[in-house]
Amino acid sequence: MKEGIAGKTIYRKDYLAYPWDVNHLDLHFDIGIETTIVRAEMAFELKDGAGAPQDIVLNGSDLQLVSIRLNDRILTTDDYVLEGETLTIPGAPQNSILKTEVRIHPASNSALEGLYLSGKFLLTQCEAQGFRKITWFPDRPDVMTTYRVTLEADKSNFPVLLSNGNKTETAELPSGRHRVCWQDPFPKPSYLFALVAGDLSLVEDHFITRSGRDVSLRIYVEKENLDRCDHAMESLVNSMRWDEDRFDLEYDLDIYHIVATNDFNMGAMENKSLNIFNSKYVLARPDTATDADYQGIEGVIGHEYFHNWTGNRVTCQDWFQLTLKEGLTVFRDEEFSADMQSRAVKRIRVVRDLRSRQFPEDDGPMAHPIRPDHYAEINNFYTATVYQKGATIIRMYHTLLGESGFQKGMKLYFERHDGQAVTCDDFLSAMADANDVNLDRFGRWYSQSGTPQVFVSDHYDASTKRYTLTLKQITPATPGQQDKLPLVLPFALGLLTSQGEELALQLEGETEAVSGTRLLIMEEAQQAFSFINIPQAPVPSLFRDYSAPVKIFFDYLPEQLATLIAYDSDAYVRWDAAQRMAQNAILEQCRQRAKGNEMVLDTSLVRAFRGIMSDNQADPALLAEALQLPDEDYLAEQMEVADVEGIHEARKFIKKGLAIELEALFSGRYATLNDGSPYQKTAIAMARRSLKNICLSYLLETGTGESLAGAQLASSDNMTDTLAAMQGLVLMDSPLAKTALLEFETKWQADALVMDKWFIMQAIKPGSNTVTTVRALMDHPAFSIQNPNKVRALIGVFAMLNPTGFHAADGSGYAFHADRVIELDALNPQIAARMASAFNRWKRYDEGRKALMKTELERIASAGGLSGDVSEIVSNALR
């Protein structure tokens, strides 16, 4: 647990290189659950140019120091300065061998950073600053060295002993103990160190790299999960092949380990050759995991594997550069998923995620550039901004430079920086130099926070057949950043006739018209683009493929949106047009409701959705995306003052109205797709299930869905169909729901991952009563507040995905949640801080809710012994 010291702010501009090279690190672990003894030997050599003598500064946290020696001399407390998490040895000689011995206590480590216990095995999590909970070391990413790790433990309890690199020695020791040594030939920063010790079972496969290296692939899990590793293994093999084919990058060791744990703060961790995964992103069987889980596993396995080059071989100079590895690697995993599944569907899901999670962050108290300028607690900056917005910025390089230009930049990046800890500026320079272009202005994306708003207006002159689009970009002020500069925006567009035919485009001054999407560049605050020989007033198809991460404002007429939905060649634009139309309809009815008027169903929306439902050619997954109405939180973000009940009621009204109007189409399509064929894992089968289940969700609004859901539940052979039917029954409060939940619980009570779904189904149920259910579920034997997955499933889902529950007008949701934040902070500050961020948007609600949330924030802030993690979030929110 963190001590009650609010962390002090660290600034990017204060970066100083570490004056020492660490030439090698030898680690020796005497493994025990209660106490583990760690002996470290490190060779320090003063860097050229660092004026001697220099202090050696080390980081450590919660370490019980046994001894410390410098060049074989035992140091006493007079020889070093121990202050907080820093140990300083003043004026050390140019070549210094430092030996330390510490004791650490894995079983009592509930923060899940450093070495900790999960079930019956021990494992580590070191990113960002967990290594300092293992031993004294310069725990910063720009100190890279080679590691030799010796692990000794009781063989019956810890038959498997793993660390990074290749295994170099195994030995039997007296008293039933054994020793295993590992050596990693690649220098790495401490955050990539990993260790696993325990009784784990293994699934093994092989991959032959293109240069002929035979790599052994091993997934370690608890014995009962051995039959749930196939998909993860297949995803790993696909990732390795894809990175060779698309990025010309090959794996560099003879072994690749993945270990799955139920107790993990994040999704997974890319430790060199020893990835540690949240079991959610490894374990899958058709009856235990949904299609979304399968896709999540493929994406995360890819992500961690791709880090081997973008993150491990080339790492970050400091934590401000986190997006250097994360934005780039998210872009790579998005491309991998797009190549494996449907590119269009993947793109839409990415955009939906960005809008619903990153945009609010960029508009809230924690708004920060993808490369932040300061932080108090780095764990709070593993954000949608650094990851997802970071990836869109990498995507813009790709859009501007094209695939071959982008790959040239990647190649130069690796040529220049393999084995180094570098900065975002180094990446930008490699891209610019490889393509001989100036990207200086593009670099503003790294330093500016906030989501740019682009206001588009158009003018058609029938007499000259000239069509002009005027774009104005404004980035609103964010905390600490009042004035914003114009950004470089790749602007991909097309123009359609009102009948939906794509027009060939000729910009004024050009000699001929070119058909297909045009890529234009906007880099000024305001810019106009004029097209000539345009025969009629066109329908603009703007920012195709979502070419820049901006909010696009254009006053589309309903018939223009209908044209785009029906005819545009770009899947993102079609989807976005359907979302806009639905959003306009819901918000309008929300306004009518607030005025006391009756709500009415917009006929143009019905026509458009009828068109979508009648499309028998399109990918069913794309149709499913188009039919999914914008979620309540996203809609709330579009209002000046969020109307919690109004949005919920208006959205429900529109959905029900569409369901009634289009019932024949929904039930016809449902019947066709629900053909009783056995489960398949293919992309097309997943696409069909997604459309089938969205049809079911509409039918559940009309009354005909209940019996369909009951039948689907009874005959389902996979978790996707089971969950869709059950969730539907729970949401409509069907009498069938109670039995279904009970049967589900009885069947899966011993299965942690599946039980997460059971908690989610109940936590997400709208209404002010849900807080009572959630409170009661905390006493369920399958729930544990110490387990991050459980916390996210029950408490996180309630606070972040259940607006009418969390924002209950009496404040009961807020009070419950604030109690949980305080309770969690004593156990796991990182997770507590995530949960605290549910209050970040408090200023966007009505006066009553604002006052209630502020009270809870102040109550958290004044709780004694608050961690730096939570106090940073809460104090920013209150500021």
Ligand SMILES: [Zn+2]
């Ligand atoms: Zn990552």
